[in-house]
Amino acid sequence: MPSRASPLADLLARRTREGDLYEKLPDQRVRCFACGHRCLIPPGQDGICRVRFNEAGTLMVPHGYVGALQVDPVEKKPFFHALPGSAALSFGMLGCDYHCGYCFVPGTEIITSGGPRTLDSLFDGGDPIYETATDAVVLRPEVDVMTHRGRARSIKGVFRHHYRGPLMSINLVGGTEIRATPDHEFLVTARAARGVPPPSFFVPASAITPEYVLLEPTSGGGFRKRHLEDTRVLSYDGPVYNIEVEEDRTYLVHGATVHNCQNWITSQALRDPRAQAPTQEVSPDELVRQARRHGARIITSTYNEPLITSEWAVDVFRKARPAGLVCSYVSNGNGTPEVLDYIRPWVSLYKVDLKSFRDRQYRDLGGTLDRVLWTIRALHQQGFWLEVVTLVIPGFNDSEAELVEMAQFLVSVSPDIPWHVTAFHKDYKMTGPDDTSVQALIRAAEIGSREGLRFVYAGNLPGRVGRWEHTWCPDCGTLLIERYGFRILKNVIPDGDCPGCGLRVPGFWERDAAALARA
Numbered sequence: 001m002p003s004r005a006s007p008l009a010d011l012l013a014r015r016t017r018e019g020d021l022y023e024k025l026p027d028q029r030v031r032c033f034a035c036g037h038r039c040l041i042p043p044g045q046d047g048i049c050r051v052r053f054n055e056a057g058t059l060m061v062p063h064g065y066v067g068a069l070q071v072d073p074v075e076k077k078p079f080f081h082a083l084p085g086s087a088a089l090s091f092g093m094l095g096c097d098y099h100c101g102y103c104f105v106p107g108t109e110i111i112t113s114g115g116p117r118t119l120d121s122l123f124d125g126g127d128p129i130y131e132t133a134t135d136a137v138v139l140r141p142e143v144d145v146m147t148h149r150g151r152a153r154s155i156k157g158v159f160r161h162h163y164r165g166p167l168m169s170i171n172l173v174g175g176t177e178i179r180a181t182p183d184h185e186f187l188v189t190a191r192a193a194r195g196v197p198p199p200s201f202f203v204p205a206s207a208i209t210p211e212y213v214l215l216e217p218t219s220g221g222g223f224r225k226r227h228l229e230d231t232r233v234l235s236y237d238g239p240v241y242n243i244e245v246e247e248d249r250t251y252l253v254h255g256a257t258v259h260n261c262q263n264w265i266t267s268q269a270l271r272d273p274r275a276q277a278p279t280q281e282v283s284p285d286e287l288v289r290q291a292r293r294h295g296a297r298i299i300t301s302t303y304n305e306p307l308i309t310s311e312w313a314v315d316v317f318r319k320a321r322p323a324g325l326v327c328s329y330v331s332n333g334n335g336t337p338e339v340l341d342y343i344r345p346w347v348s349l350y351k352v353d354l355k356s357f358r359d360r361q362y363r364d365l366g367g368t369l370d371r372v373l374w375t376i377r378a379l380h381q382q383g384f385w386l387e388v389v390t391l392v393i394p395g396f397n398d399s400e401a402e403l404v405e406m407a408q409f410l411v412s413v414s415p416d417i418p419w420h421v422t423a424f425h426k427d428y429k430m431t432g433p434d435d436t437s438v439q440a441l442i443r444a445a446e447i448g449s450r451e452g453l454r455f456v457y458a459g460n461l462p463g464r465v466g467r468w469e470h471t472w473c474p475d476c477g478t479l480l481i482e483r484y485g486f487r488i489l490k491n492v493i494p495d496g497d498c499p500g501c502g503l504r505v506p507g508f509w510e511r512d513a514a515a516l517a518r519a
């Protein structure tokens, strides 16, 4: 099995069991089908998610621990048509099946508050919290780096991966060379035209041309321009490094400003503050006890991507369902027929992120649009209660055309699927795009409604989006559920029946919970 050092890594290696969602192949290889990647894994290797691995022809999968545990209102997942106002015990593990390639070769110097340091020397000085034959993560919170805002922010993690593929060589005037993977994003501006200051934005290394000027922040709050000599494409096979930076999520490399790492363990184990609680061993019975203690009616596999830890979720749900808990998934929707069949007897509620309607954007994240659309259709056909969320990011997925396509697709599956369009706040994930404005969010909700979706919600801006955070009867217009953010102010449809016209509102209501308890 892959080598893992450190107490956390030891725990992760110990807390495994043989998976159910795979097939054995000749030469001790295995095929995993827990998510849409369908990894073919040779002995001694792990899958794209890094948490499922082939041990001498047996696929071992995570089991018996949580990396995050919290009680939230079900509205926070968000489910708006499922036992409104109920508490949900949410648990997560580690790992994600989407990835991003944002890395530099050894020897790359970054600017810390103590002067220039190479990324590999920062990595070598830290304690590994996760390590396999090819990848590792160390924590270096004591080191501050300079960010695009010209200030110091601490490093949350340093990541080393093995990378084989094209490498961009970016050569600056004056002789500096930066070598980065093609997707790594740099802050640039265009050359000024007729004295008009051009905007600054991030572009991937592979898209940088001499028409752009790289930007380096100065202590006075401005930027110094670094002009390009040329760029070349090399091939590379070896270790690459990146870091995650607190708050600003950028750092400086040889005078250029770059985005920090957004890879799998960052996104789940380190970036989410809820996931920073120590990873702890726990049994399904203990999770059920915790749910009862906190008055939760719902139990949710979330925080990491639940599909890749489905065996653990189902083992928890086998105990949770007889105890009267409603089981749910909060997922990126990279599903397979096998995994949906596997979880269907246990999972009642399923939330999918529809991040974009452009395959290129999904491929940048390590998935495909087709797979997510297939999963949405399959979930609906198989009778899961499904709600879909789109984080509306200015300049990324907020064009009229793309929002219309998303809405039309959902209508083609079912006009009754609730669609949550939620506001992006830039400090959370990126430094490039602006926050989603109230007007832009309402416009997205109006597009969904105009295209025929009967339940559209505008989220993340409590009290500012008018009618779009409430549930209305699509037939007679009665206000059914009034909300402020995640709080329920009024609910007249505990069983889902509109008091105005008797319409049975689609969802998972008290009567459905009672039927489930009897089943």
Ligand code: SF4
Binding pocket: 032, 033, 034, 035, 036, 037, 038, 039, 046, 047, 048, 049, 050, 051, 052, 097, 307, 308
């Ligand atoms: S869960 Fe997905 S990414 Fe992980 S090993 Fe299986 S198929 Fe690969």
